[in-house]
Amino acid sequence: MEKNYFDVIIIGGGVIGCSIARYLSRFKVNVLLIEKHFDVAEETSSANSAIVHSGYDPLPNTKKAYFNVKGNKMMEEVCKELHVPFIKNGSLTIGFNDEDKKTLLNLIQRAKLNGVEAEFIEKEELHKIEPSLNDECLYALYAKDSGIVSPFELTIAFMENAMDNGIKLHLSEKVLDIKKDGDLFLIDTDKDKYKAKVVVNAAGLYSDEILKKLEEPSFKINPRKGEYILLDHFNNNWCKHTLFMCPTKVGKGVLISPTTSFNYIIGPSNDESLKEDTSTDSSTINYLKETASKLIKDIPYAEVIRTFAGVRANPDVDDFIIEESKINPGFINCAGIMSPGLASSPAIGEYVSNLIKEKLNLEINTTYNPTRREIYSLSSLGIEKYNELIKKDSRYGHMICRCEKVSEGQIVDAIHRNCGARSVKGIKKRLRAGFGKCQGSFCEEEVCKIIARELNIPLNSVLYKDEGSEVFKYRFKGKKNEN
Numbered sequence: 503m504e505k506n507y508f509d510v511i512i513i514g515g516g517v518i519g520c521s522i523a524r525y526l527s528r529f530k531v532n533v534l535l536i537e538k539h540f541d542v543a544e545e546t547s548s549a550n551s552a553i554v555h556s557g558y559d560p561l562p563n564t565k566k567a568y569f570n571v572k573g574n575k576m577m578e579e580v581c582k583e584l585h586v587p588f589i590k591n592g593s594l595t596i597g598f599n600d601e602d603k604k605t606l607l608n609l610i611q612r613a614k615l616n617g618v619e620a621e622f623i624e625k626e627e628l629h630k631i632e633p634s635l636n637d638e639c640l641y642a643l644y645a646k647d648s649g650i651v652s653p654f655e656l657t658i659a660f661m662e663n664a665m666d667n668g669i670k671l672h673l674s675e676k677v678l679d680i681k682k683d684g685d686l687f688l689i690d691t692d693k694d695k696y697k698a699k700v701v702v703n704a705a706g707l708y709s710d711e712i713l714k715k716l717e718e719p720s721f722k723i724n725p726r727k728g729e730y731i732l733l734d735h736f737n738n739n740w741c742k743h744t745l746f747m748c749p750t751k752v753g754k755g756v757l758i759s760p761t762t763s764f765n766y767i768i769g770p771s772n773d774e775s776l777k778e779d780t781s782t783d784s785s786t787i788n789y790l791k792e793t794a795s796k797l798i799k800d801i802p803y804a805e806v807i808r809t810f811a812g813v814r815a816n817p818d819v820d821d822f823i824i825e826e827s828k829i830n831p832g833f834i835n836c837a838g839i840m841s842p843g844l845a846s847s848p849a850i851g852e853y854v855s856n857l858i859k860e861k862l863n864l865e866i867n868t869t870y871n872p873t874r875r876e877i878y879s880l881s882s883l884g885i886e887k888y889n890e891l892i893k894k895d896s897r898y899g900h901m902i903c904r905c906e907k908v909s910e911g912q913i914v915d916a917i918h919r920n921c922g923a924r925s926v927k928g929i930k931k932r933l934r935a936g937f938g939k940c941q942g943s944f945c946e947e948e949v950c951k952i953i954a955r956e957l958n959i960p961l962n963s964v965l966y967k968d969e970g971s972e973v974f975k976y977r978f979k980g981k982k983n984e985n
């Protein structure tokens with residue numbers, strides 16, 4: 503077979519592209535995923551609220567409702583198979599007055615239509631299950647099936663599992679042009695030329711620009727930025743549920759939620775922005791603080807680690823765009839995947855891969871293994887088993903990141919897996935080294951040394967994230983890279 507011929511090429515290594523790759527690997531098929539960054543999960547899939555929404559909110563009979571509800575049901579099992587942190591912590595959508603009460607009761611009707619369990623609860627019960635709340639919080643819609651997941655770990659795990667099952671990944675390669683030639687698509691990147699029978703456009707914020715290379719897009723992405731405040735994991739019981747505000751005419755307010763590592767996030771804002779703008783600013787952060795104080799009074803801002811932002815791929819149509827092009831059959835758009843895209847990702851991956859299976863008449867891959875090799879950590883194994891591990895491999899006893907308790911053994915393992923870490927940020931996303939209070943001040947240099955040693959590259963060429971972000975050239979001289 504021609505070297506650069508693939509049955510399927512997926513453009514974009516976010517959670518949607520990587521999920522499609524993972525589910526496609528259930529079949530005998532030759533697939534390449536192309537991602538322009540040095541790693542997967544570098545854009546929207548790395549900076550969001552990380553909520554596995556229950557599915558009460560999307561309008562009934564929309565793609566959002568269908569994929570959200572299905573994805574929520576699949577998520578626990580998927581995270582077990584892939585060893586990704588997931589917690590079903592439940593969400594509370596809080597009402598403050600009679601108007602909100604009406605909205606919450608309407609949302610409960612909508613939940614019923616979507617086939618989602620949602621319960622209306624009054625103040626006494628509300629404050630019993632979430633004691634951190636302000637006294638002004640009067641009612642709530644309780645969605646017990648809502649959960650939280652680590653979005654970048656999920657994306658990476660999808661890709662690693664896809665690669666374990668035979669899918670190929672090209673990183674640091676940007677798709678520049680797409681043409682149709684008979685039954686095949688011709689794809690030009692900044693590195694090579696490819697042919698494919700089917701192309702999946704999972705390019706997130708850039709999905710309209712990718713489609714434009716082939717045909718006039720029927721949608722446009724109008725990016726909207728969401729800024730956040732991140733608190734340290736100071737107390738696992740401070741806020742147990744994901745707290746949403748009741749949506750009003752002026753918007754959805756902000757949320758407070760634990761993360762799977764028991765940090766807490768406050769946000770997001772919702773403002774027009776450029777696609778690549780992930781900056782944060784003090785006026786937006788002050789707005790978040792003021793709004794969040796309606797939910798919980800004395801938020802311990804002394805625990806703030808950092809602020810961050812993600813950009814929504816907001817389409818000018820009111821639903822996910824998951825469909826094959828009518829003009830160019832074989833070109834499948836997975837575009838405008840805003841929230842609840844993360845929650846929907848396993849269901850979208852399964853659906854799109856089944857579509858391609860039918861189209862290309864694919865056979866089952868009888869060697870497909872849905873399980874990713876376990877990642878050993880002190881928190882997952884517990885002290886006794888971890889001590890056993892140290893006896894077998896002493897590198898697991900050499901703690902590199904003291905804030906998040908990440909060992910040399912874990913870092914070496916993360917580098918040598920499929921879709922392995924090759925940068926400081928790559929290690930951070932996989933293991934949380936550098937995610938803690940000191941933000942890498944103590945461990946970053948050690949992490950660089952391990953990357954250089956394991957990849958057999960000079961220390962001064964170790965990258966923070968993308969090419970051109972050499973840590974020893976920029977970061978330690980005071981020019982800090984973003985994210």
Ligand SMILES: Cc1cc2nc3c(=O)[nH]c(=O)nc-3n(C[C@H](O)[C@H](O)[C@H](O)COP(=O)(O)OP(=O)(O)OC[C@H]3O[C@@H](n4cnc5c(N)ncnc54)[C@H](O)[C@@H]3O)c2cc1C
Nearest residue numbers: 514516517518538547550551553677706728842843844845
């Ligand atoms: C503020 C905010 C909060 C959110 N909260 C939630 C939530 O709580 N729950 C939830 O379910 N969803 C949430 N979402 C939505 C969720 O994050 C997205 O639905 C999901 O991450 C979209 O994934 P994606 O793969 O489509 O896009 P991306 O993650 O952006 O991936 C697209 C990839 O395509 C690559 N690419 C683009 N152009 C090219 C090219 N020319 N060549 C090669 N590669 C290219 C990009 O580099 C990128 O890696 C939130 C989003 C935001 C911004």
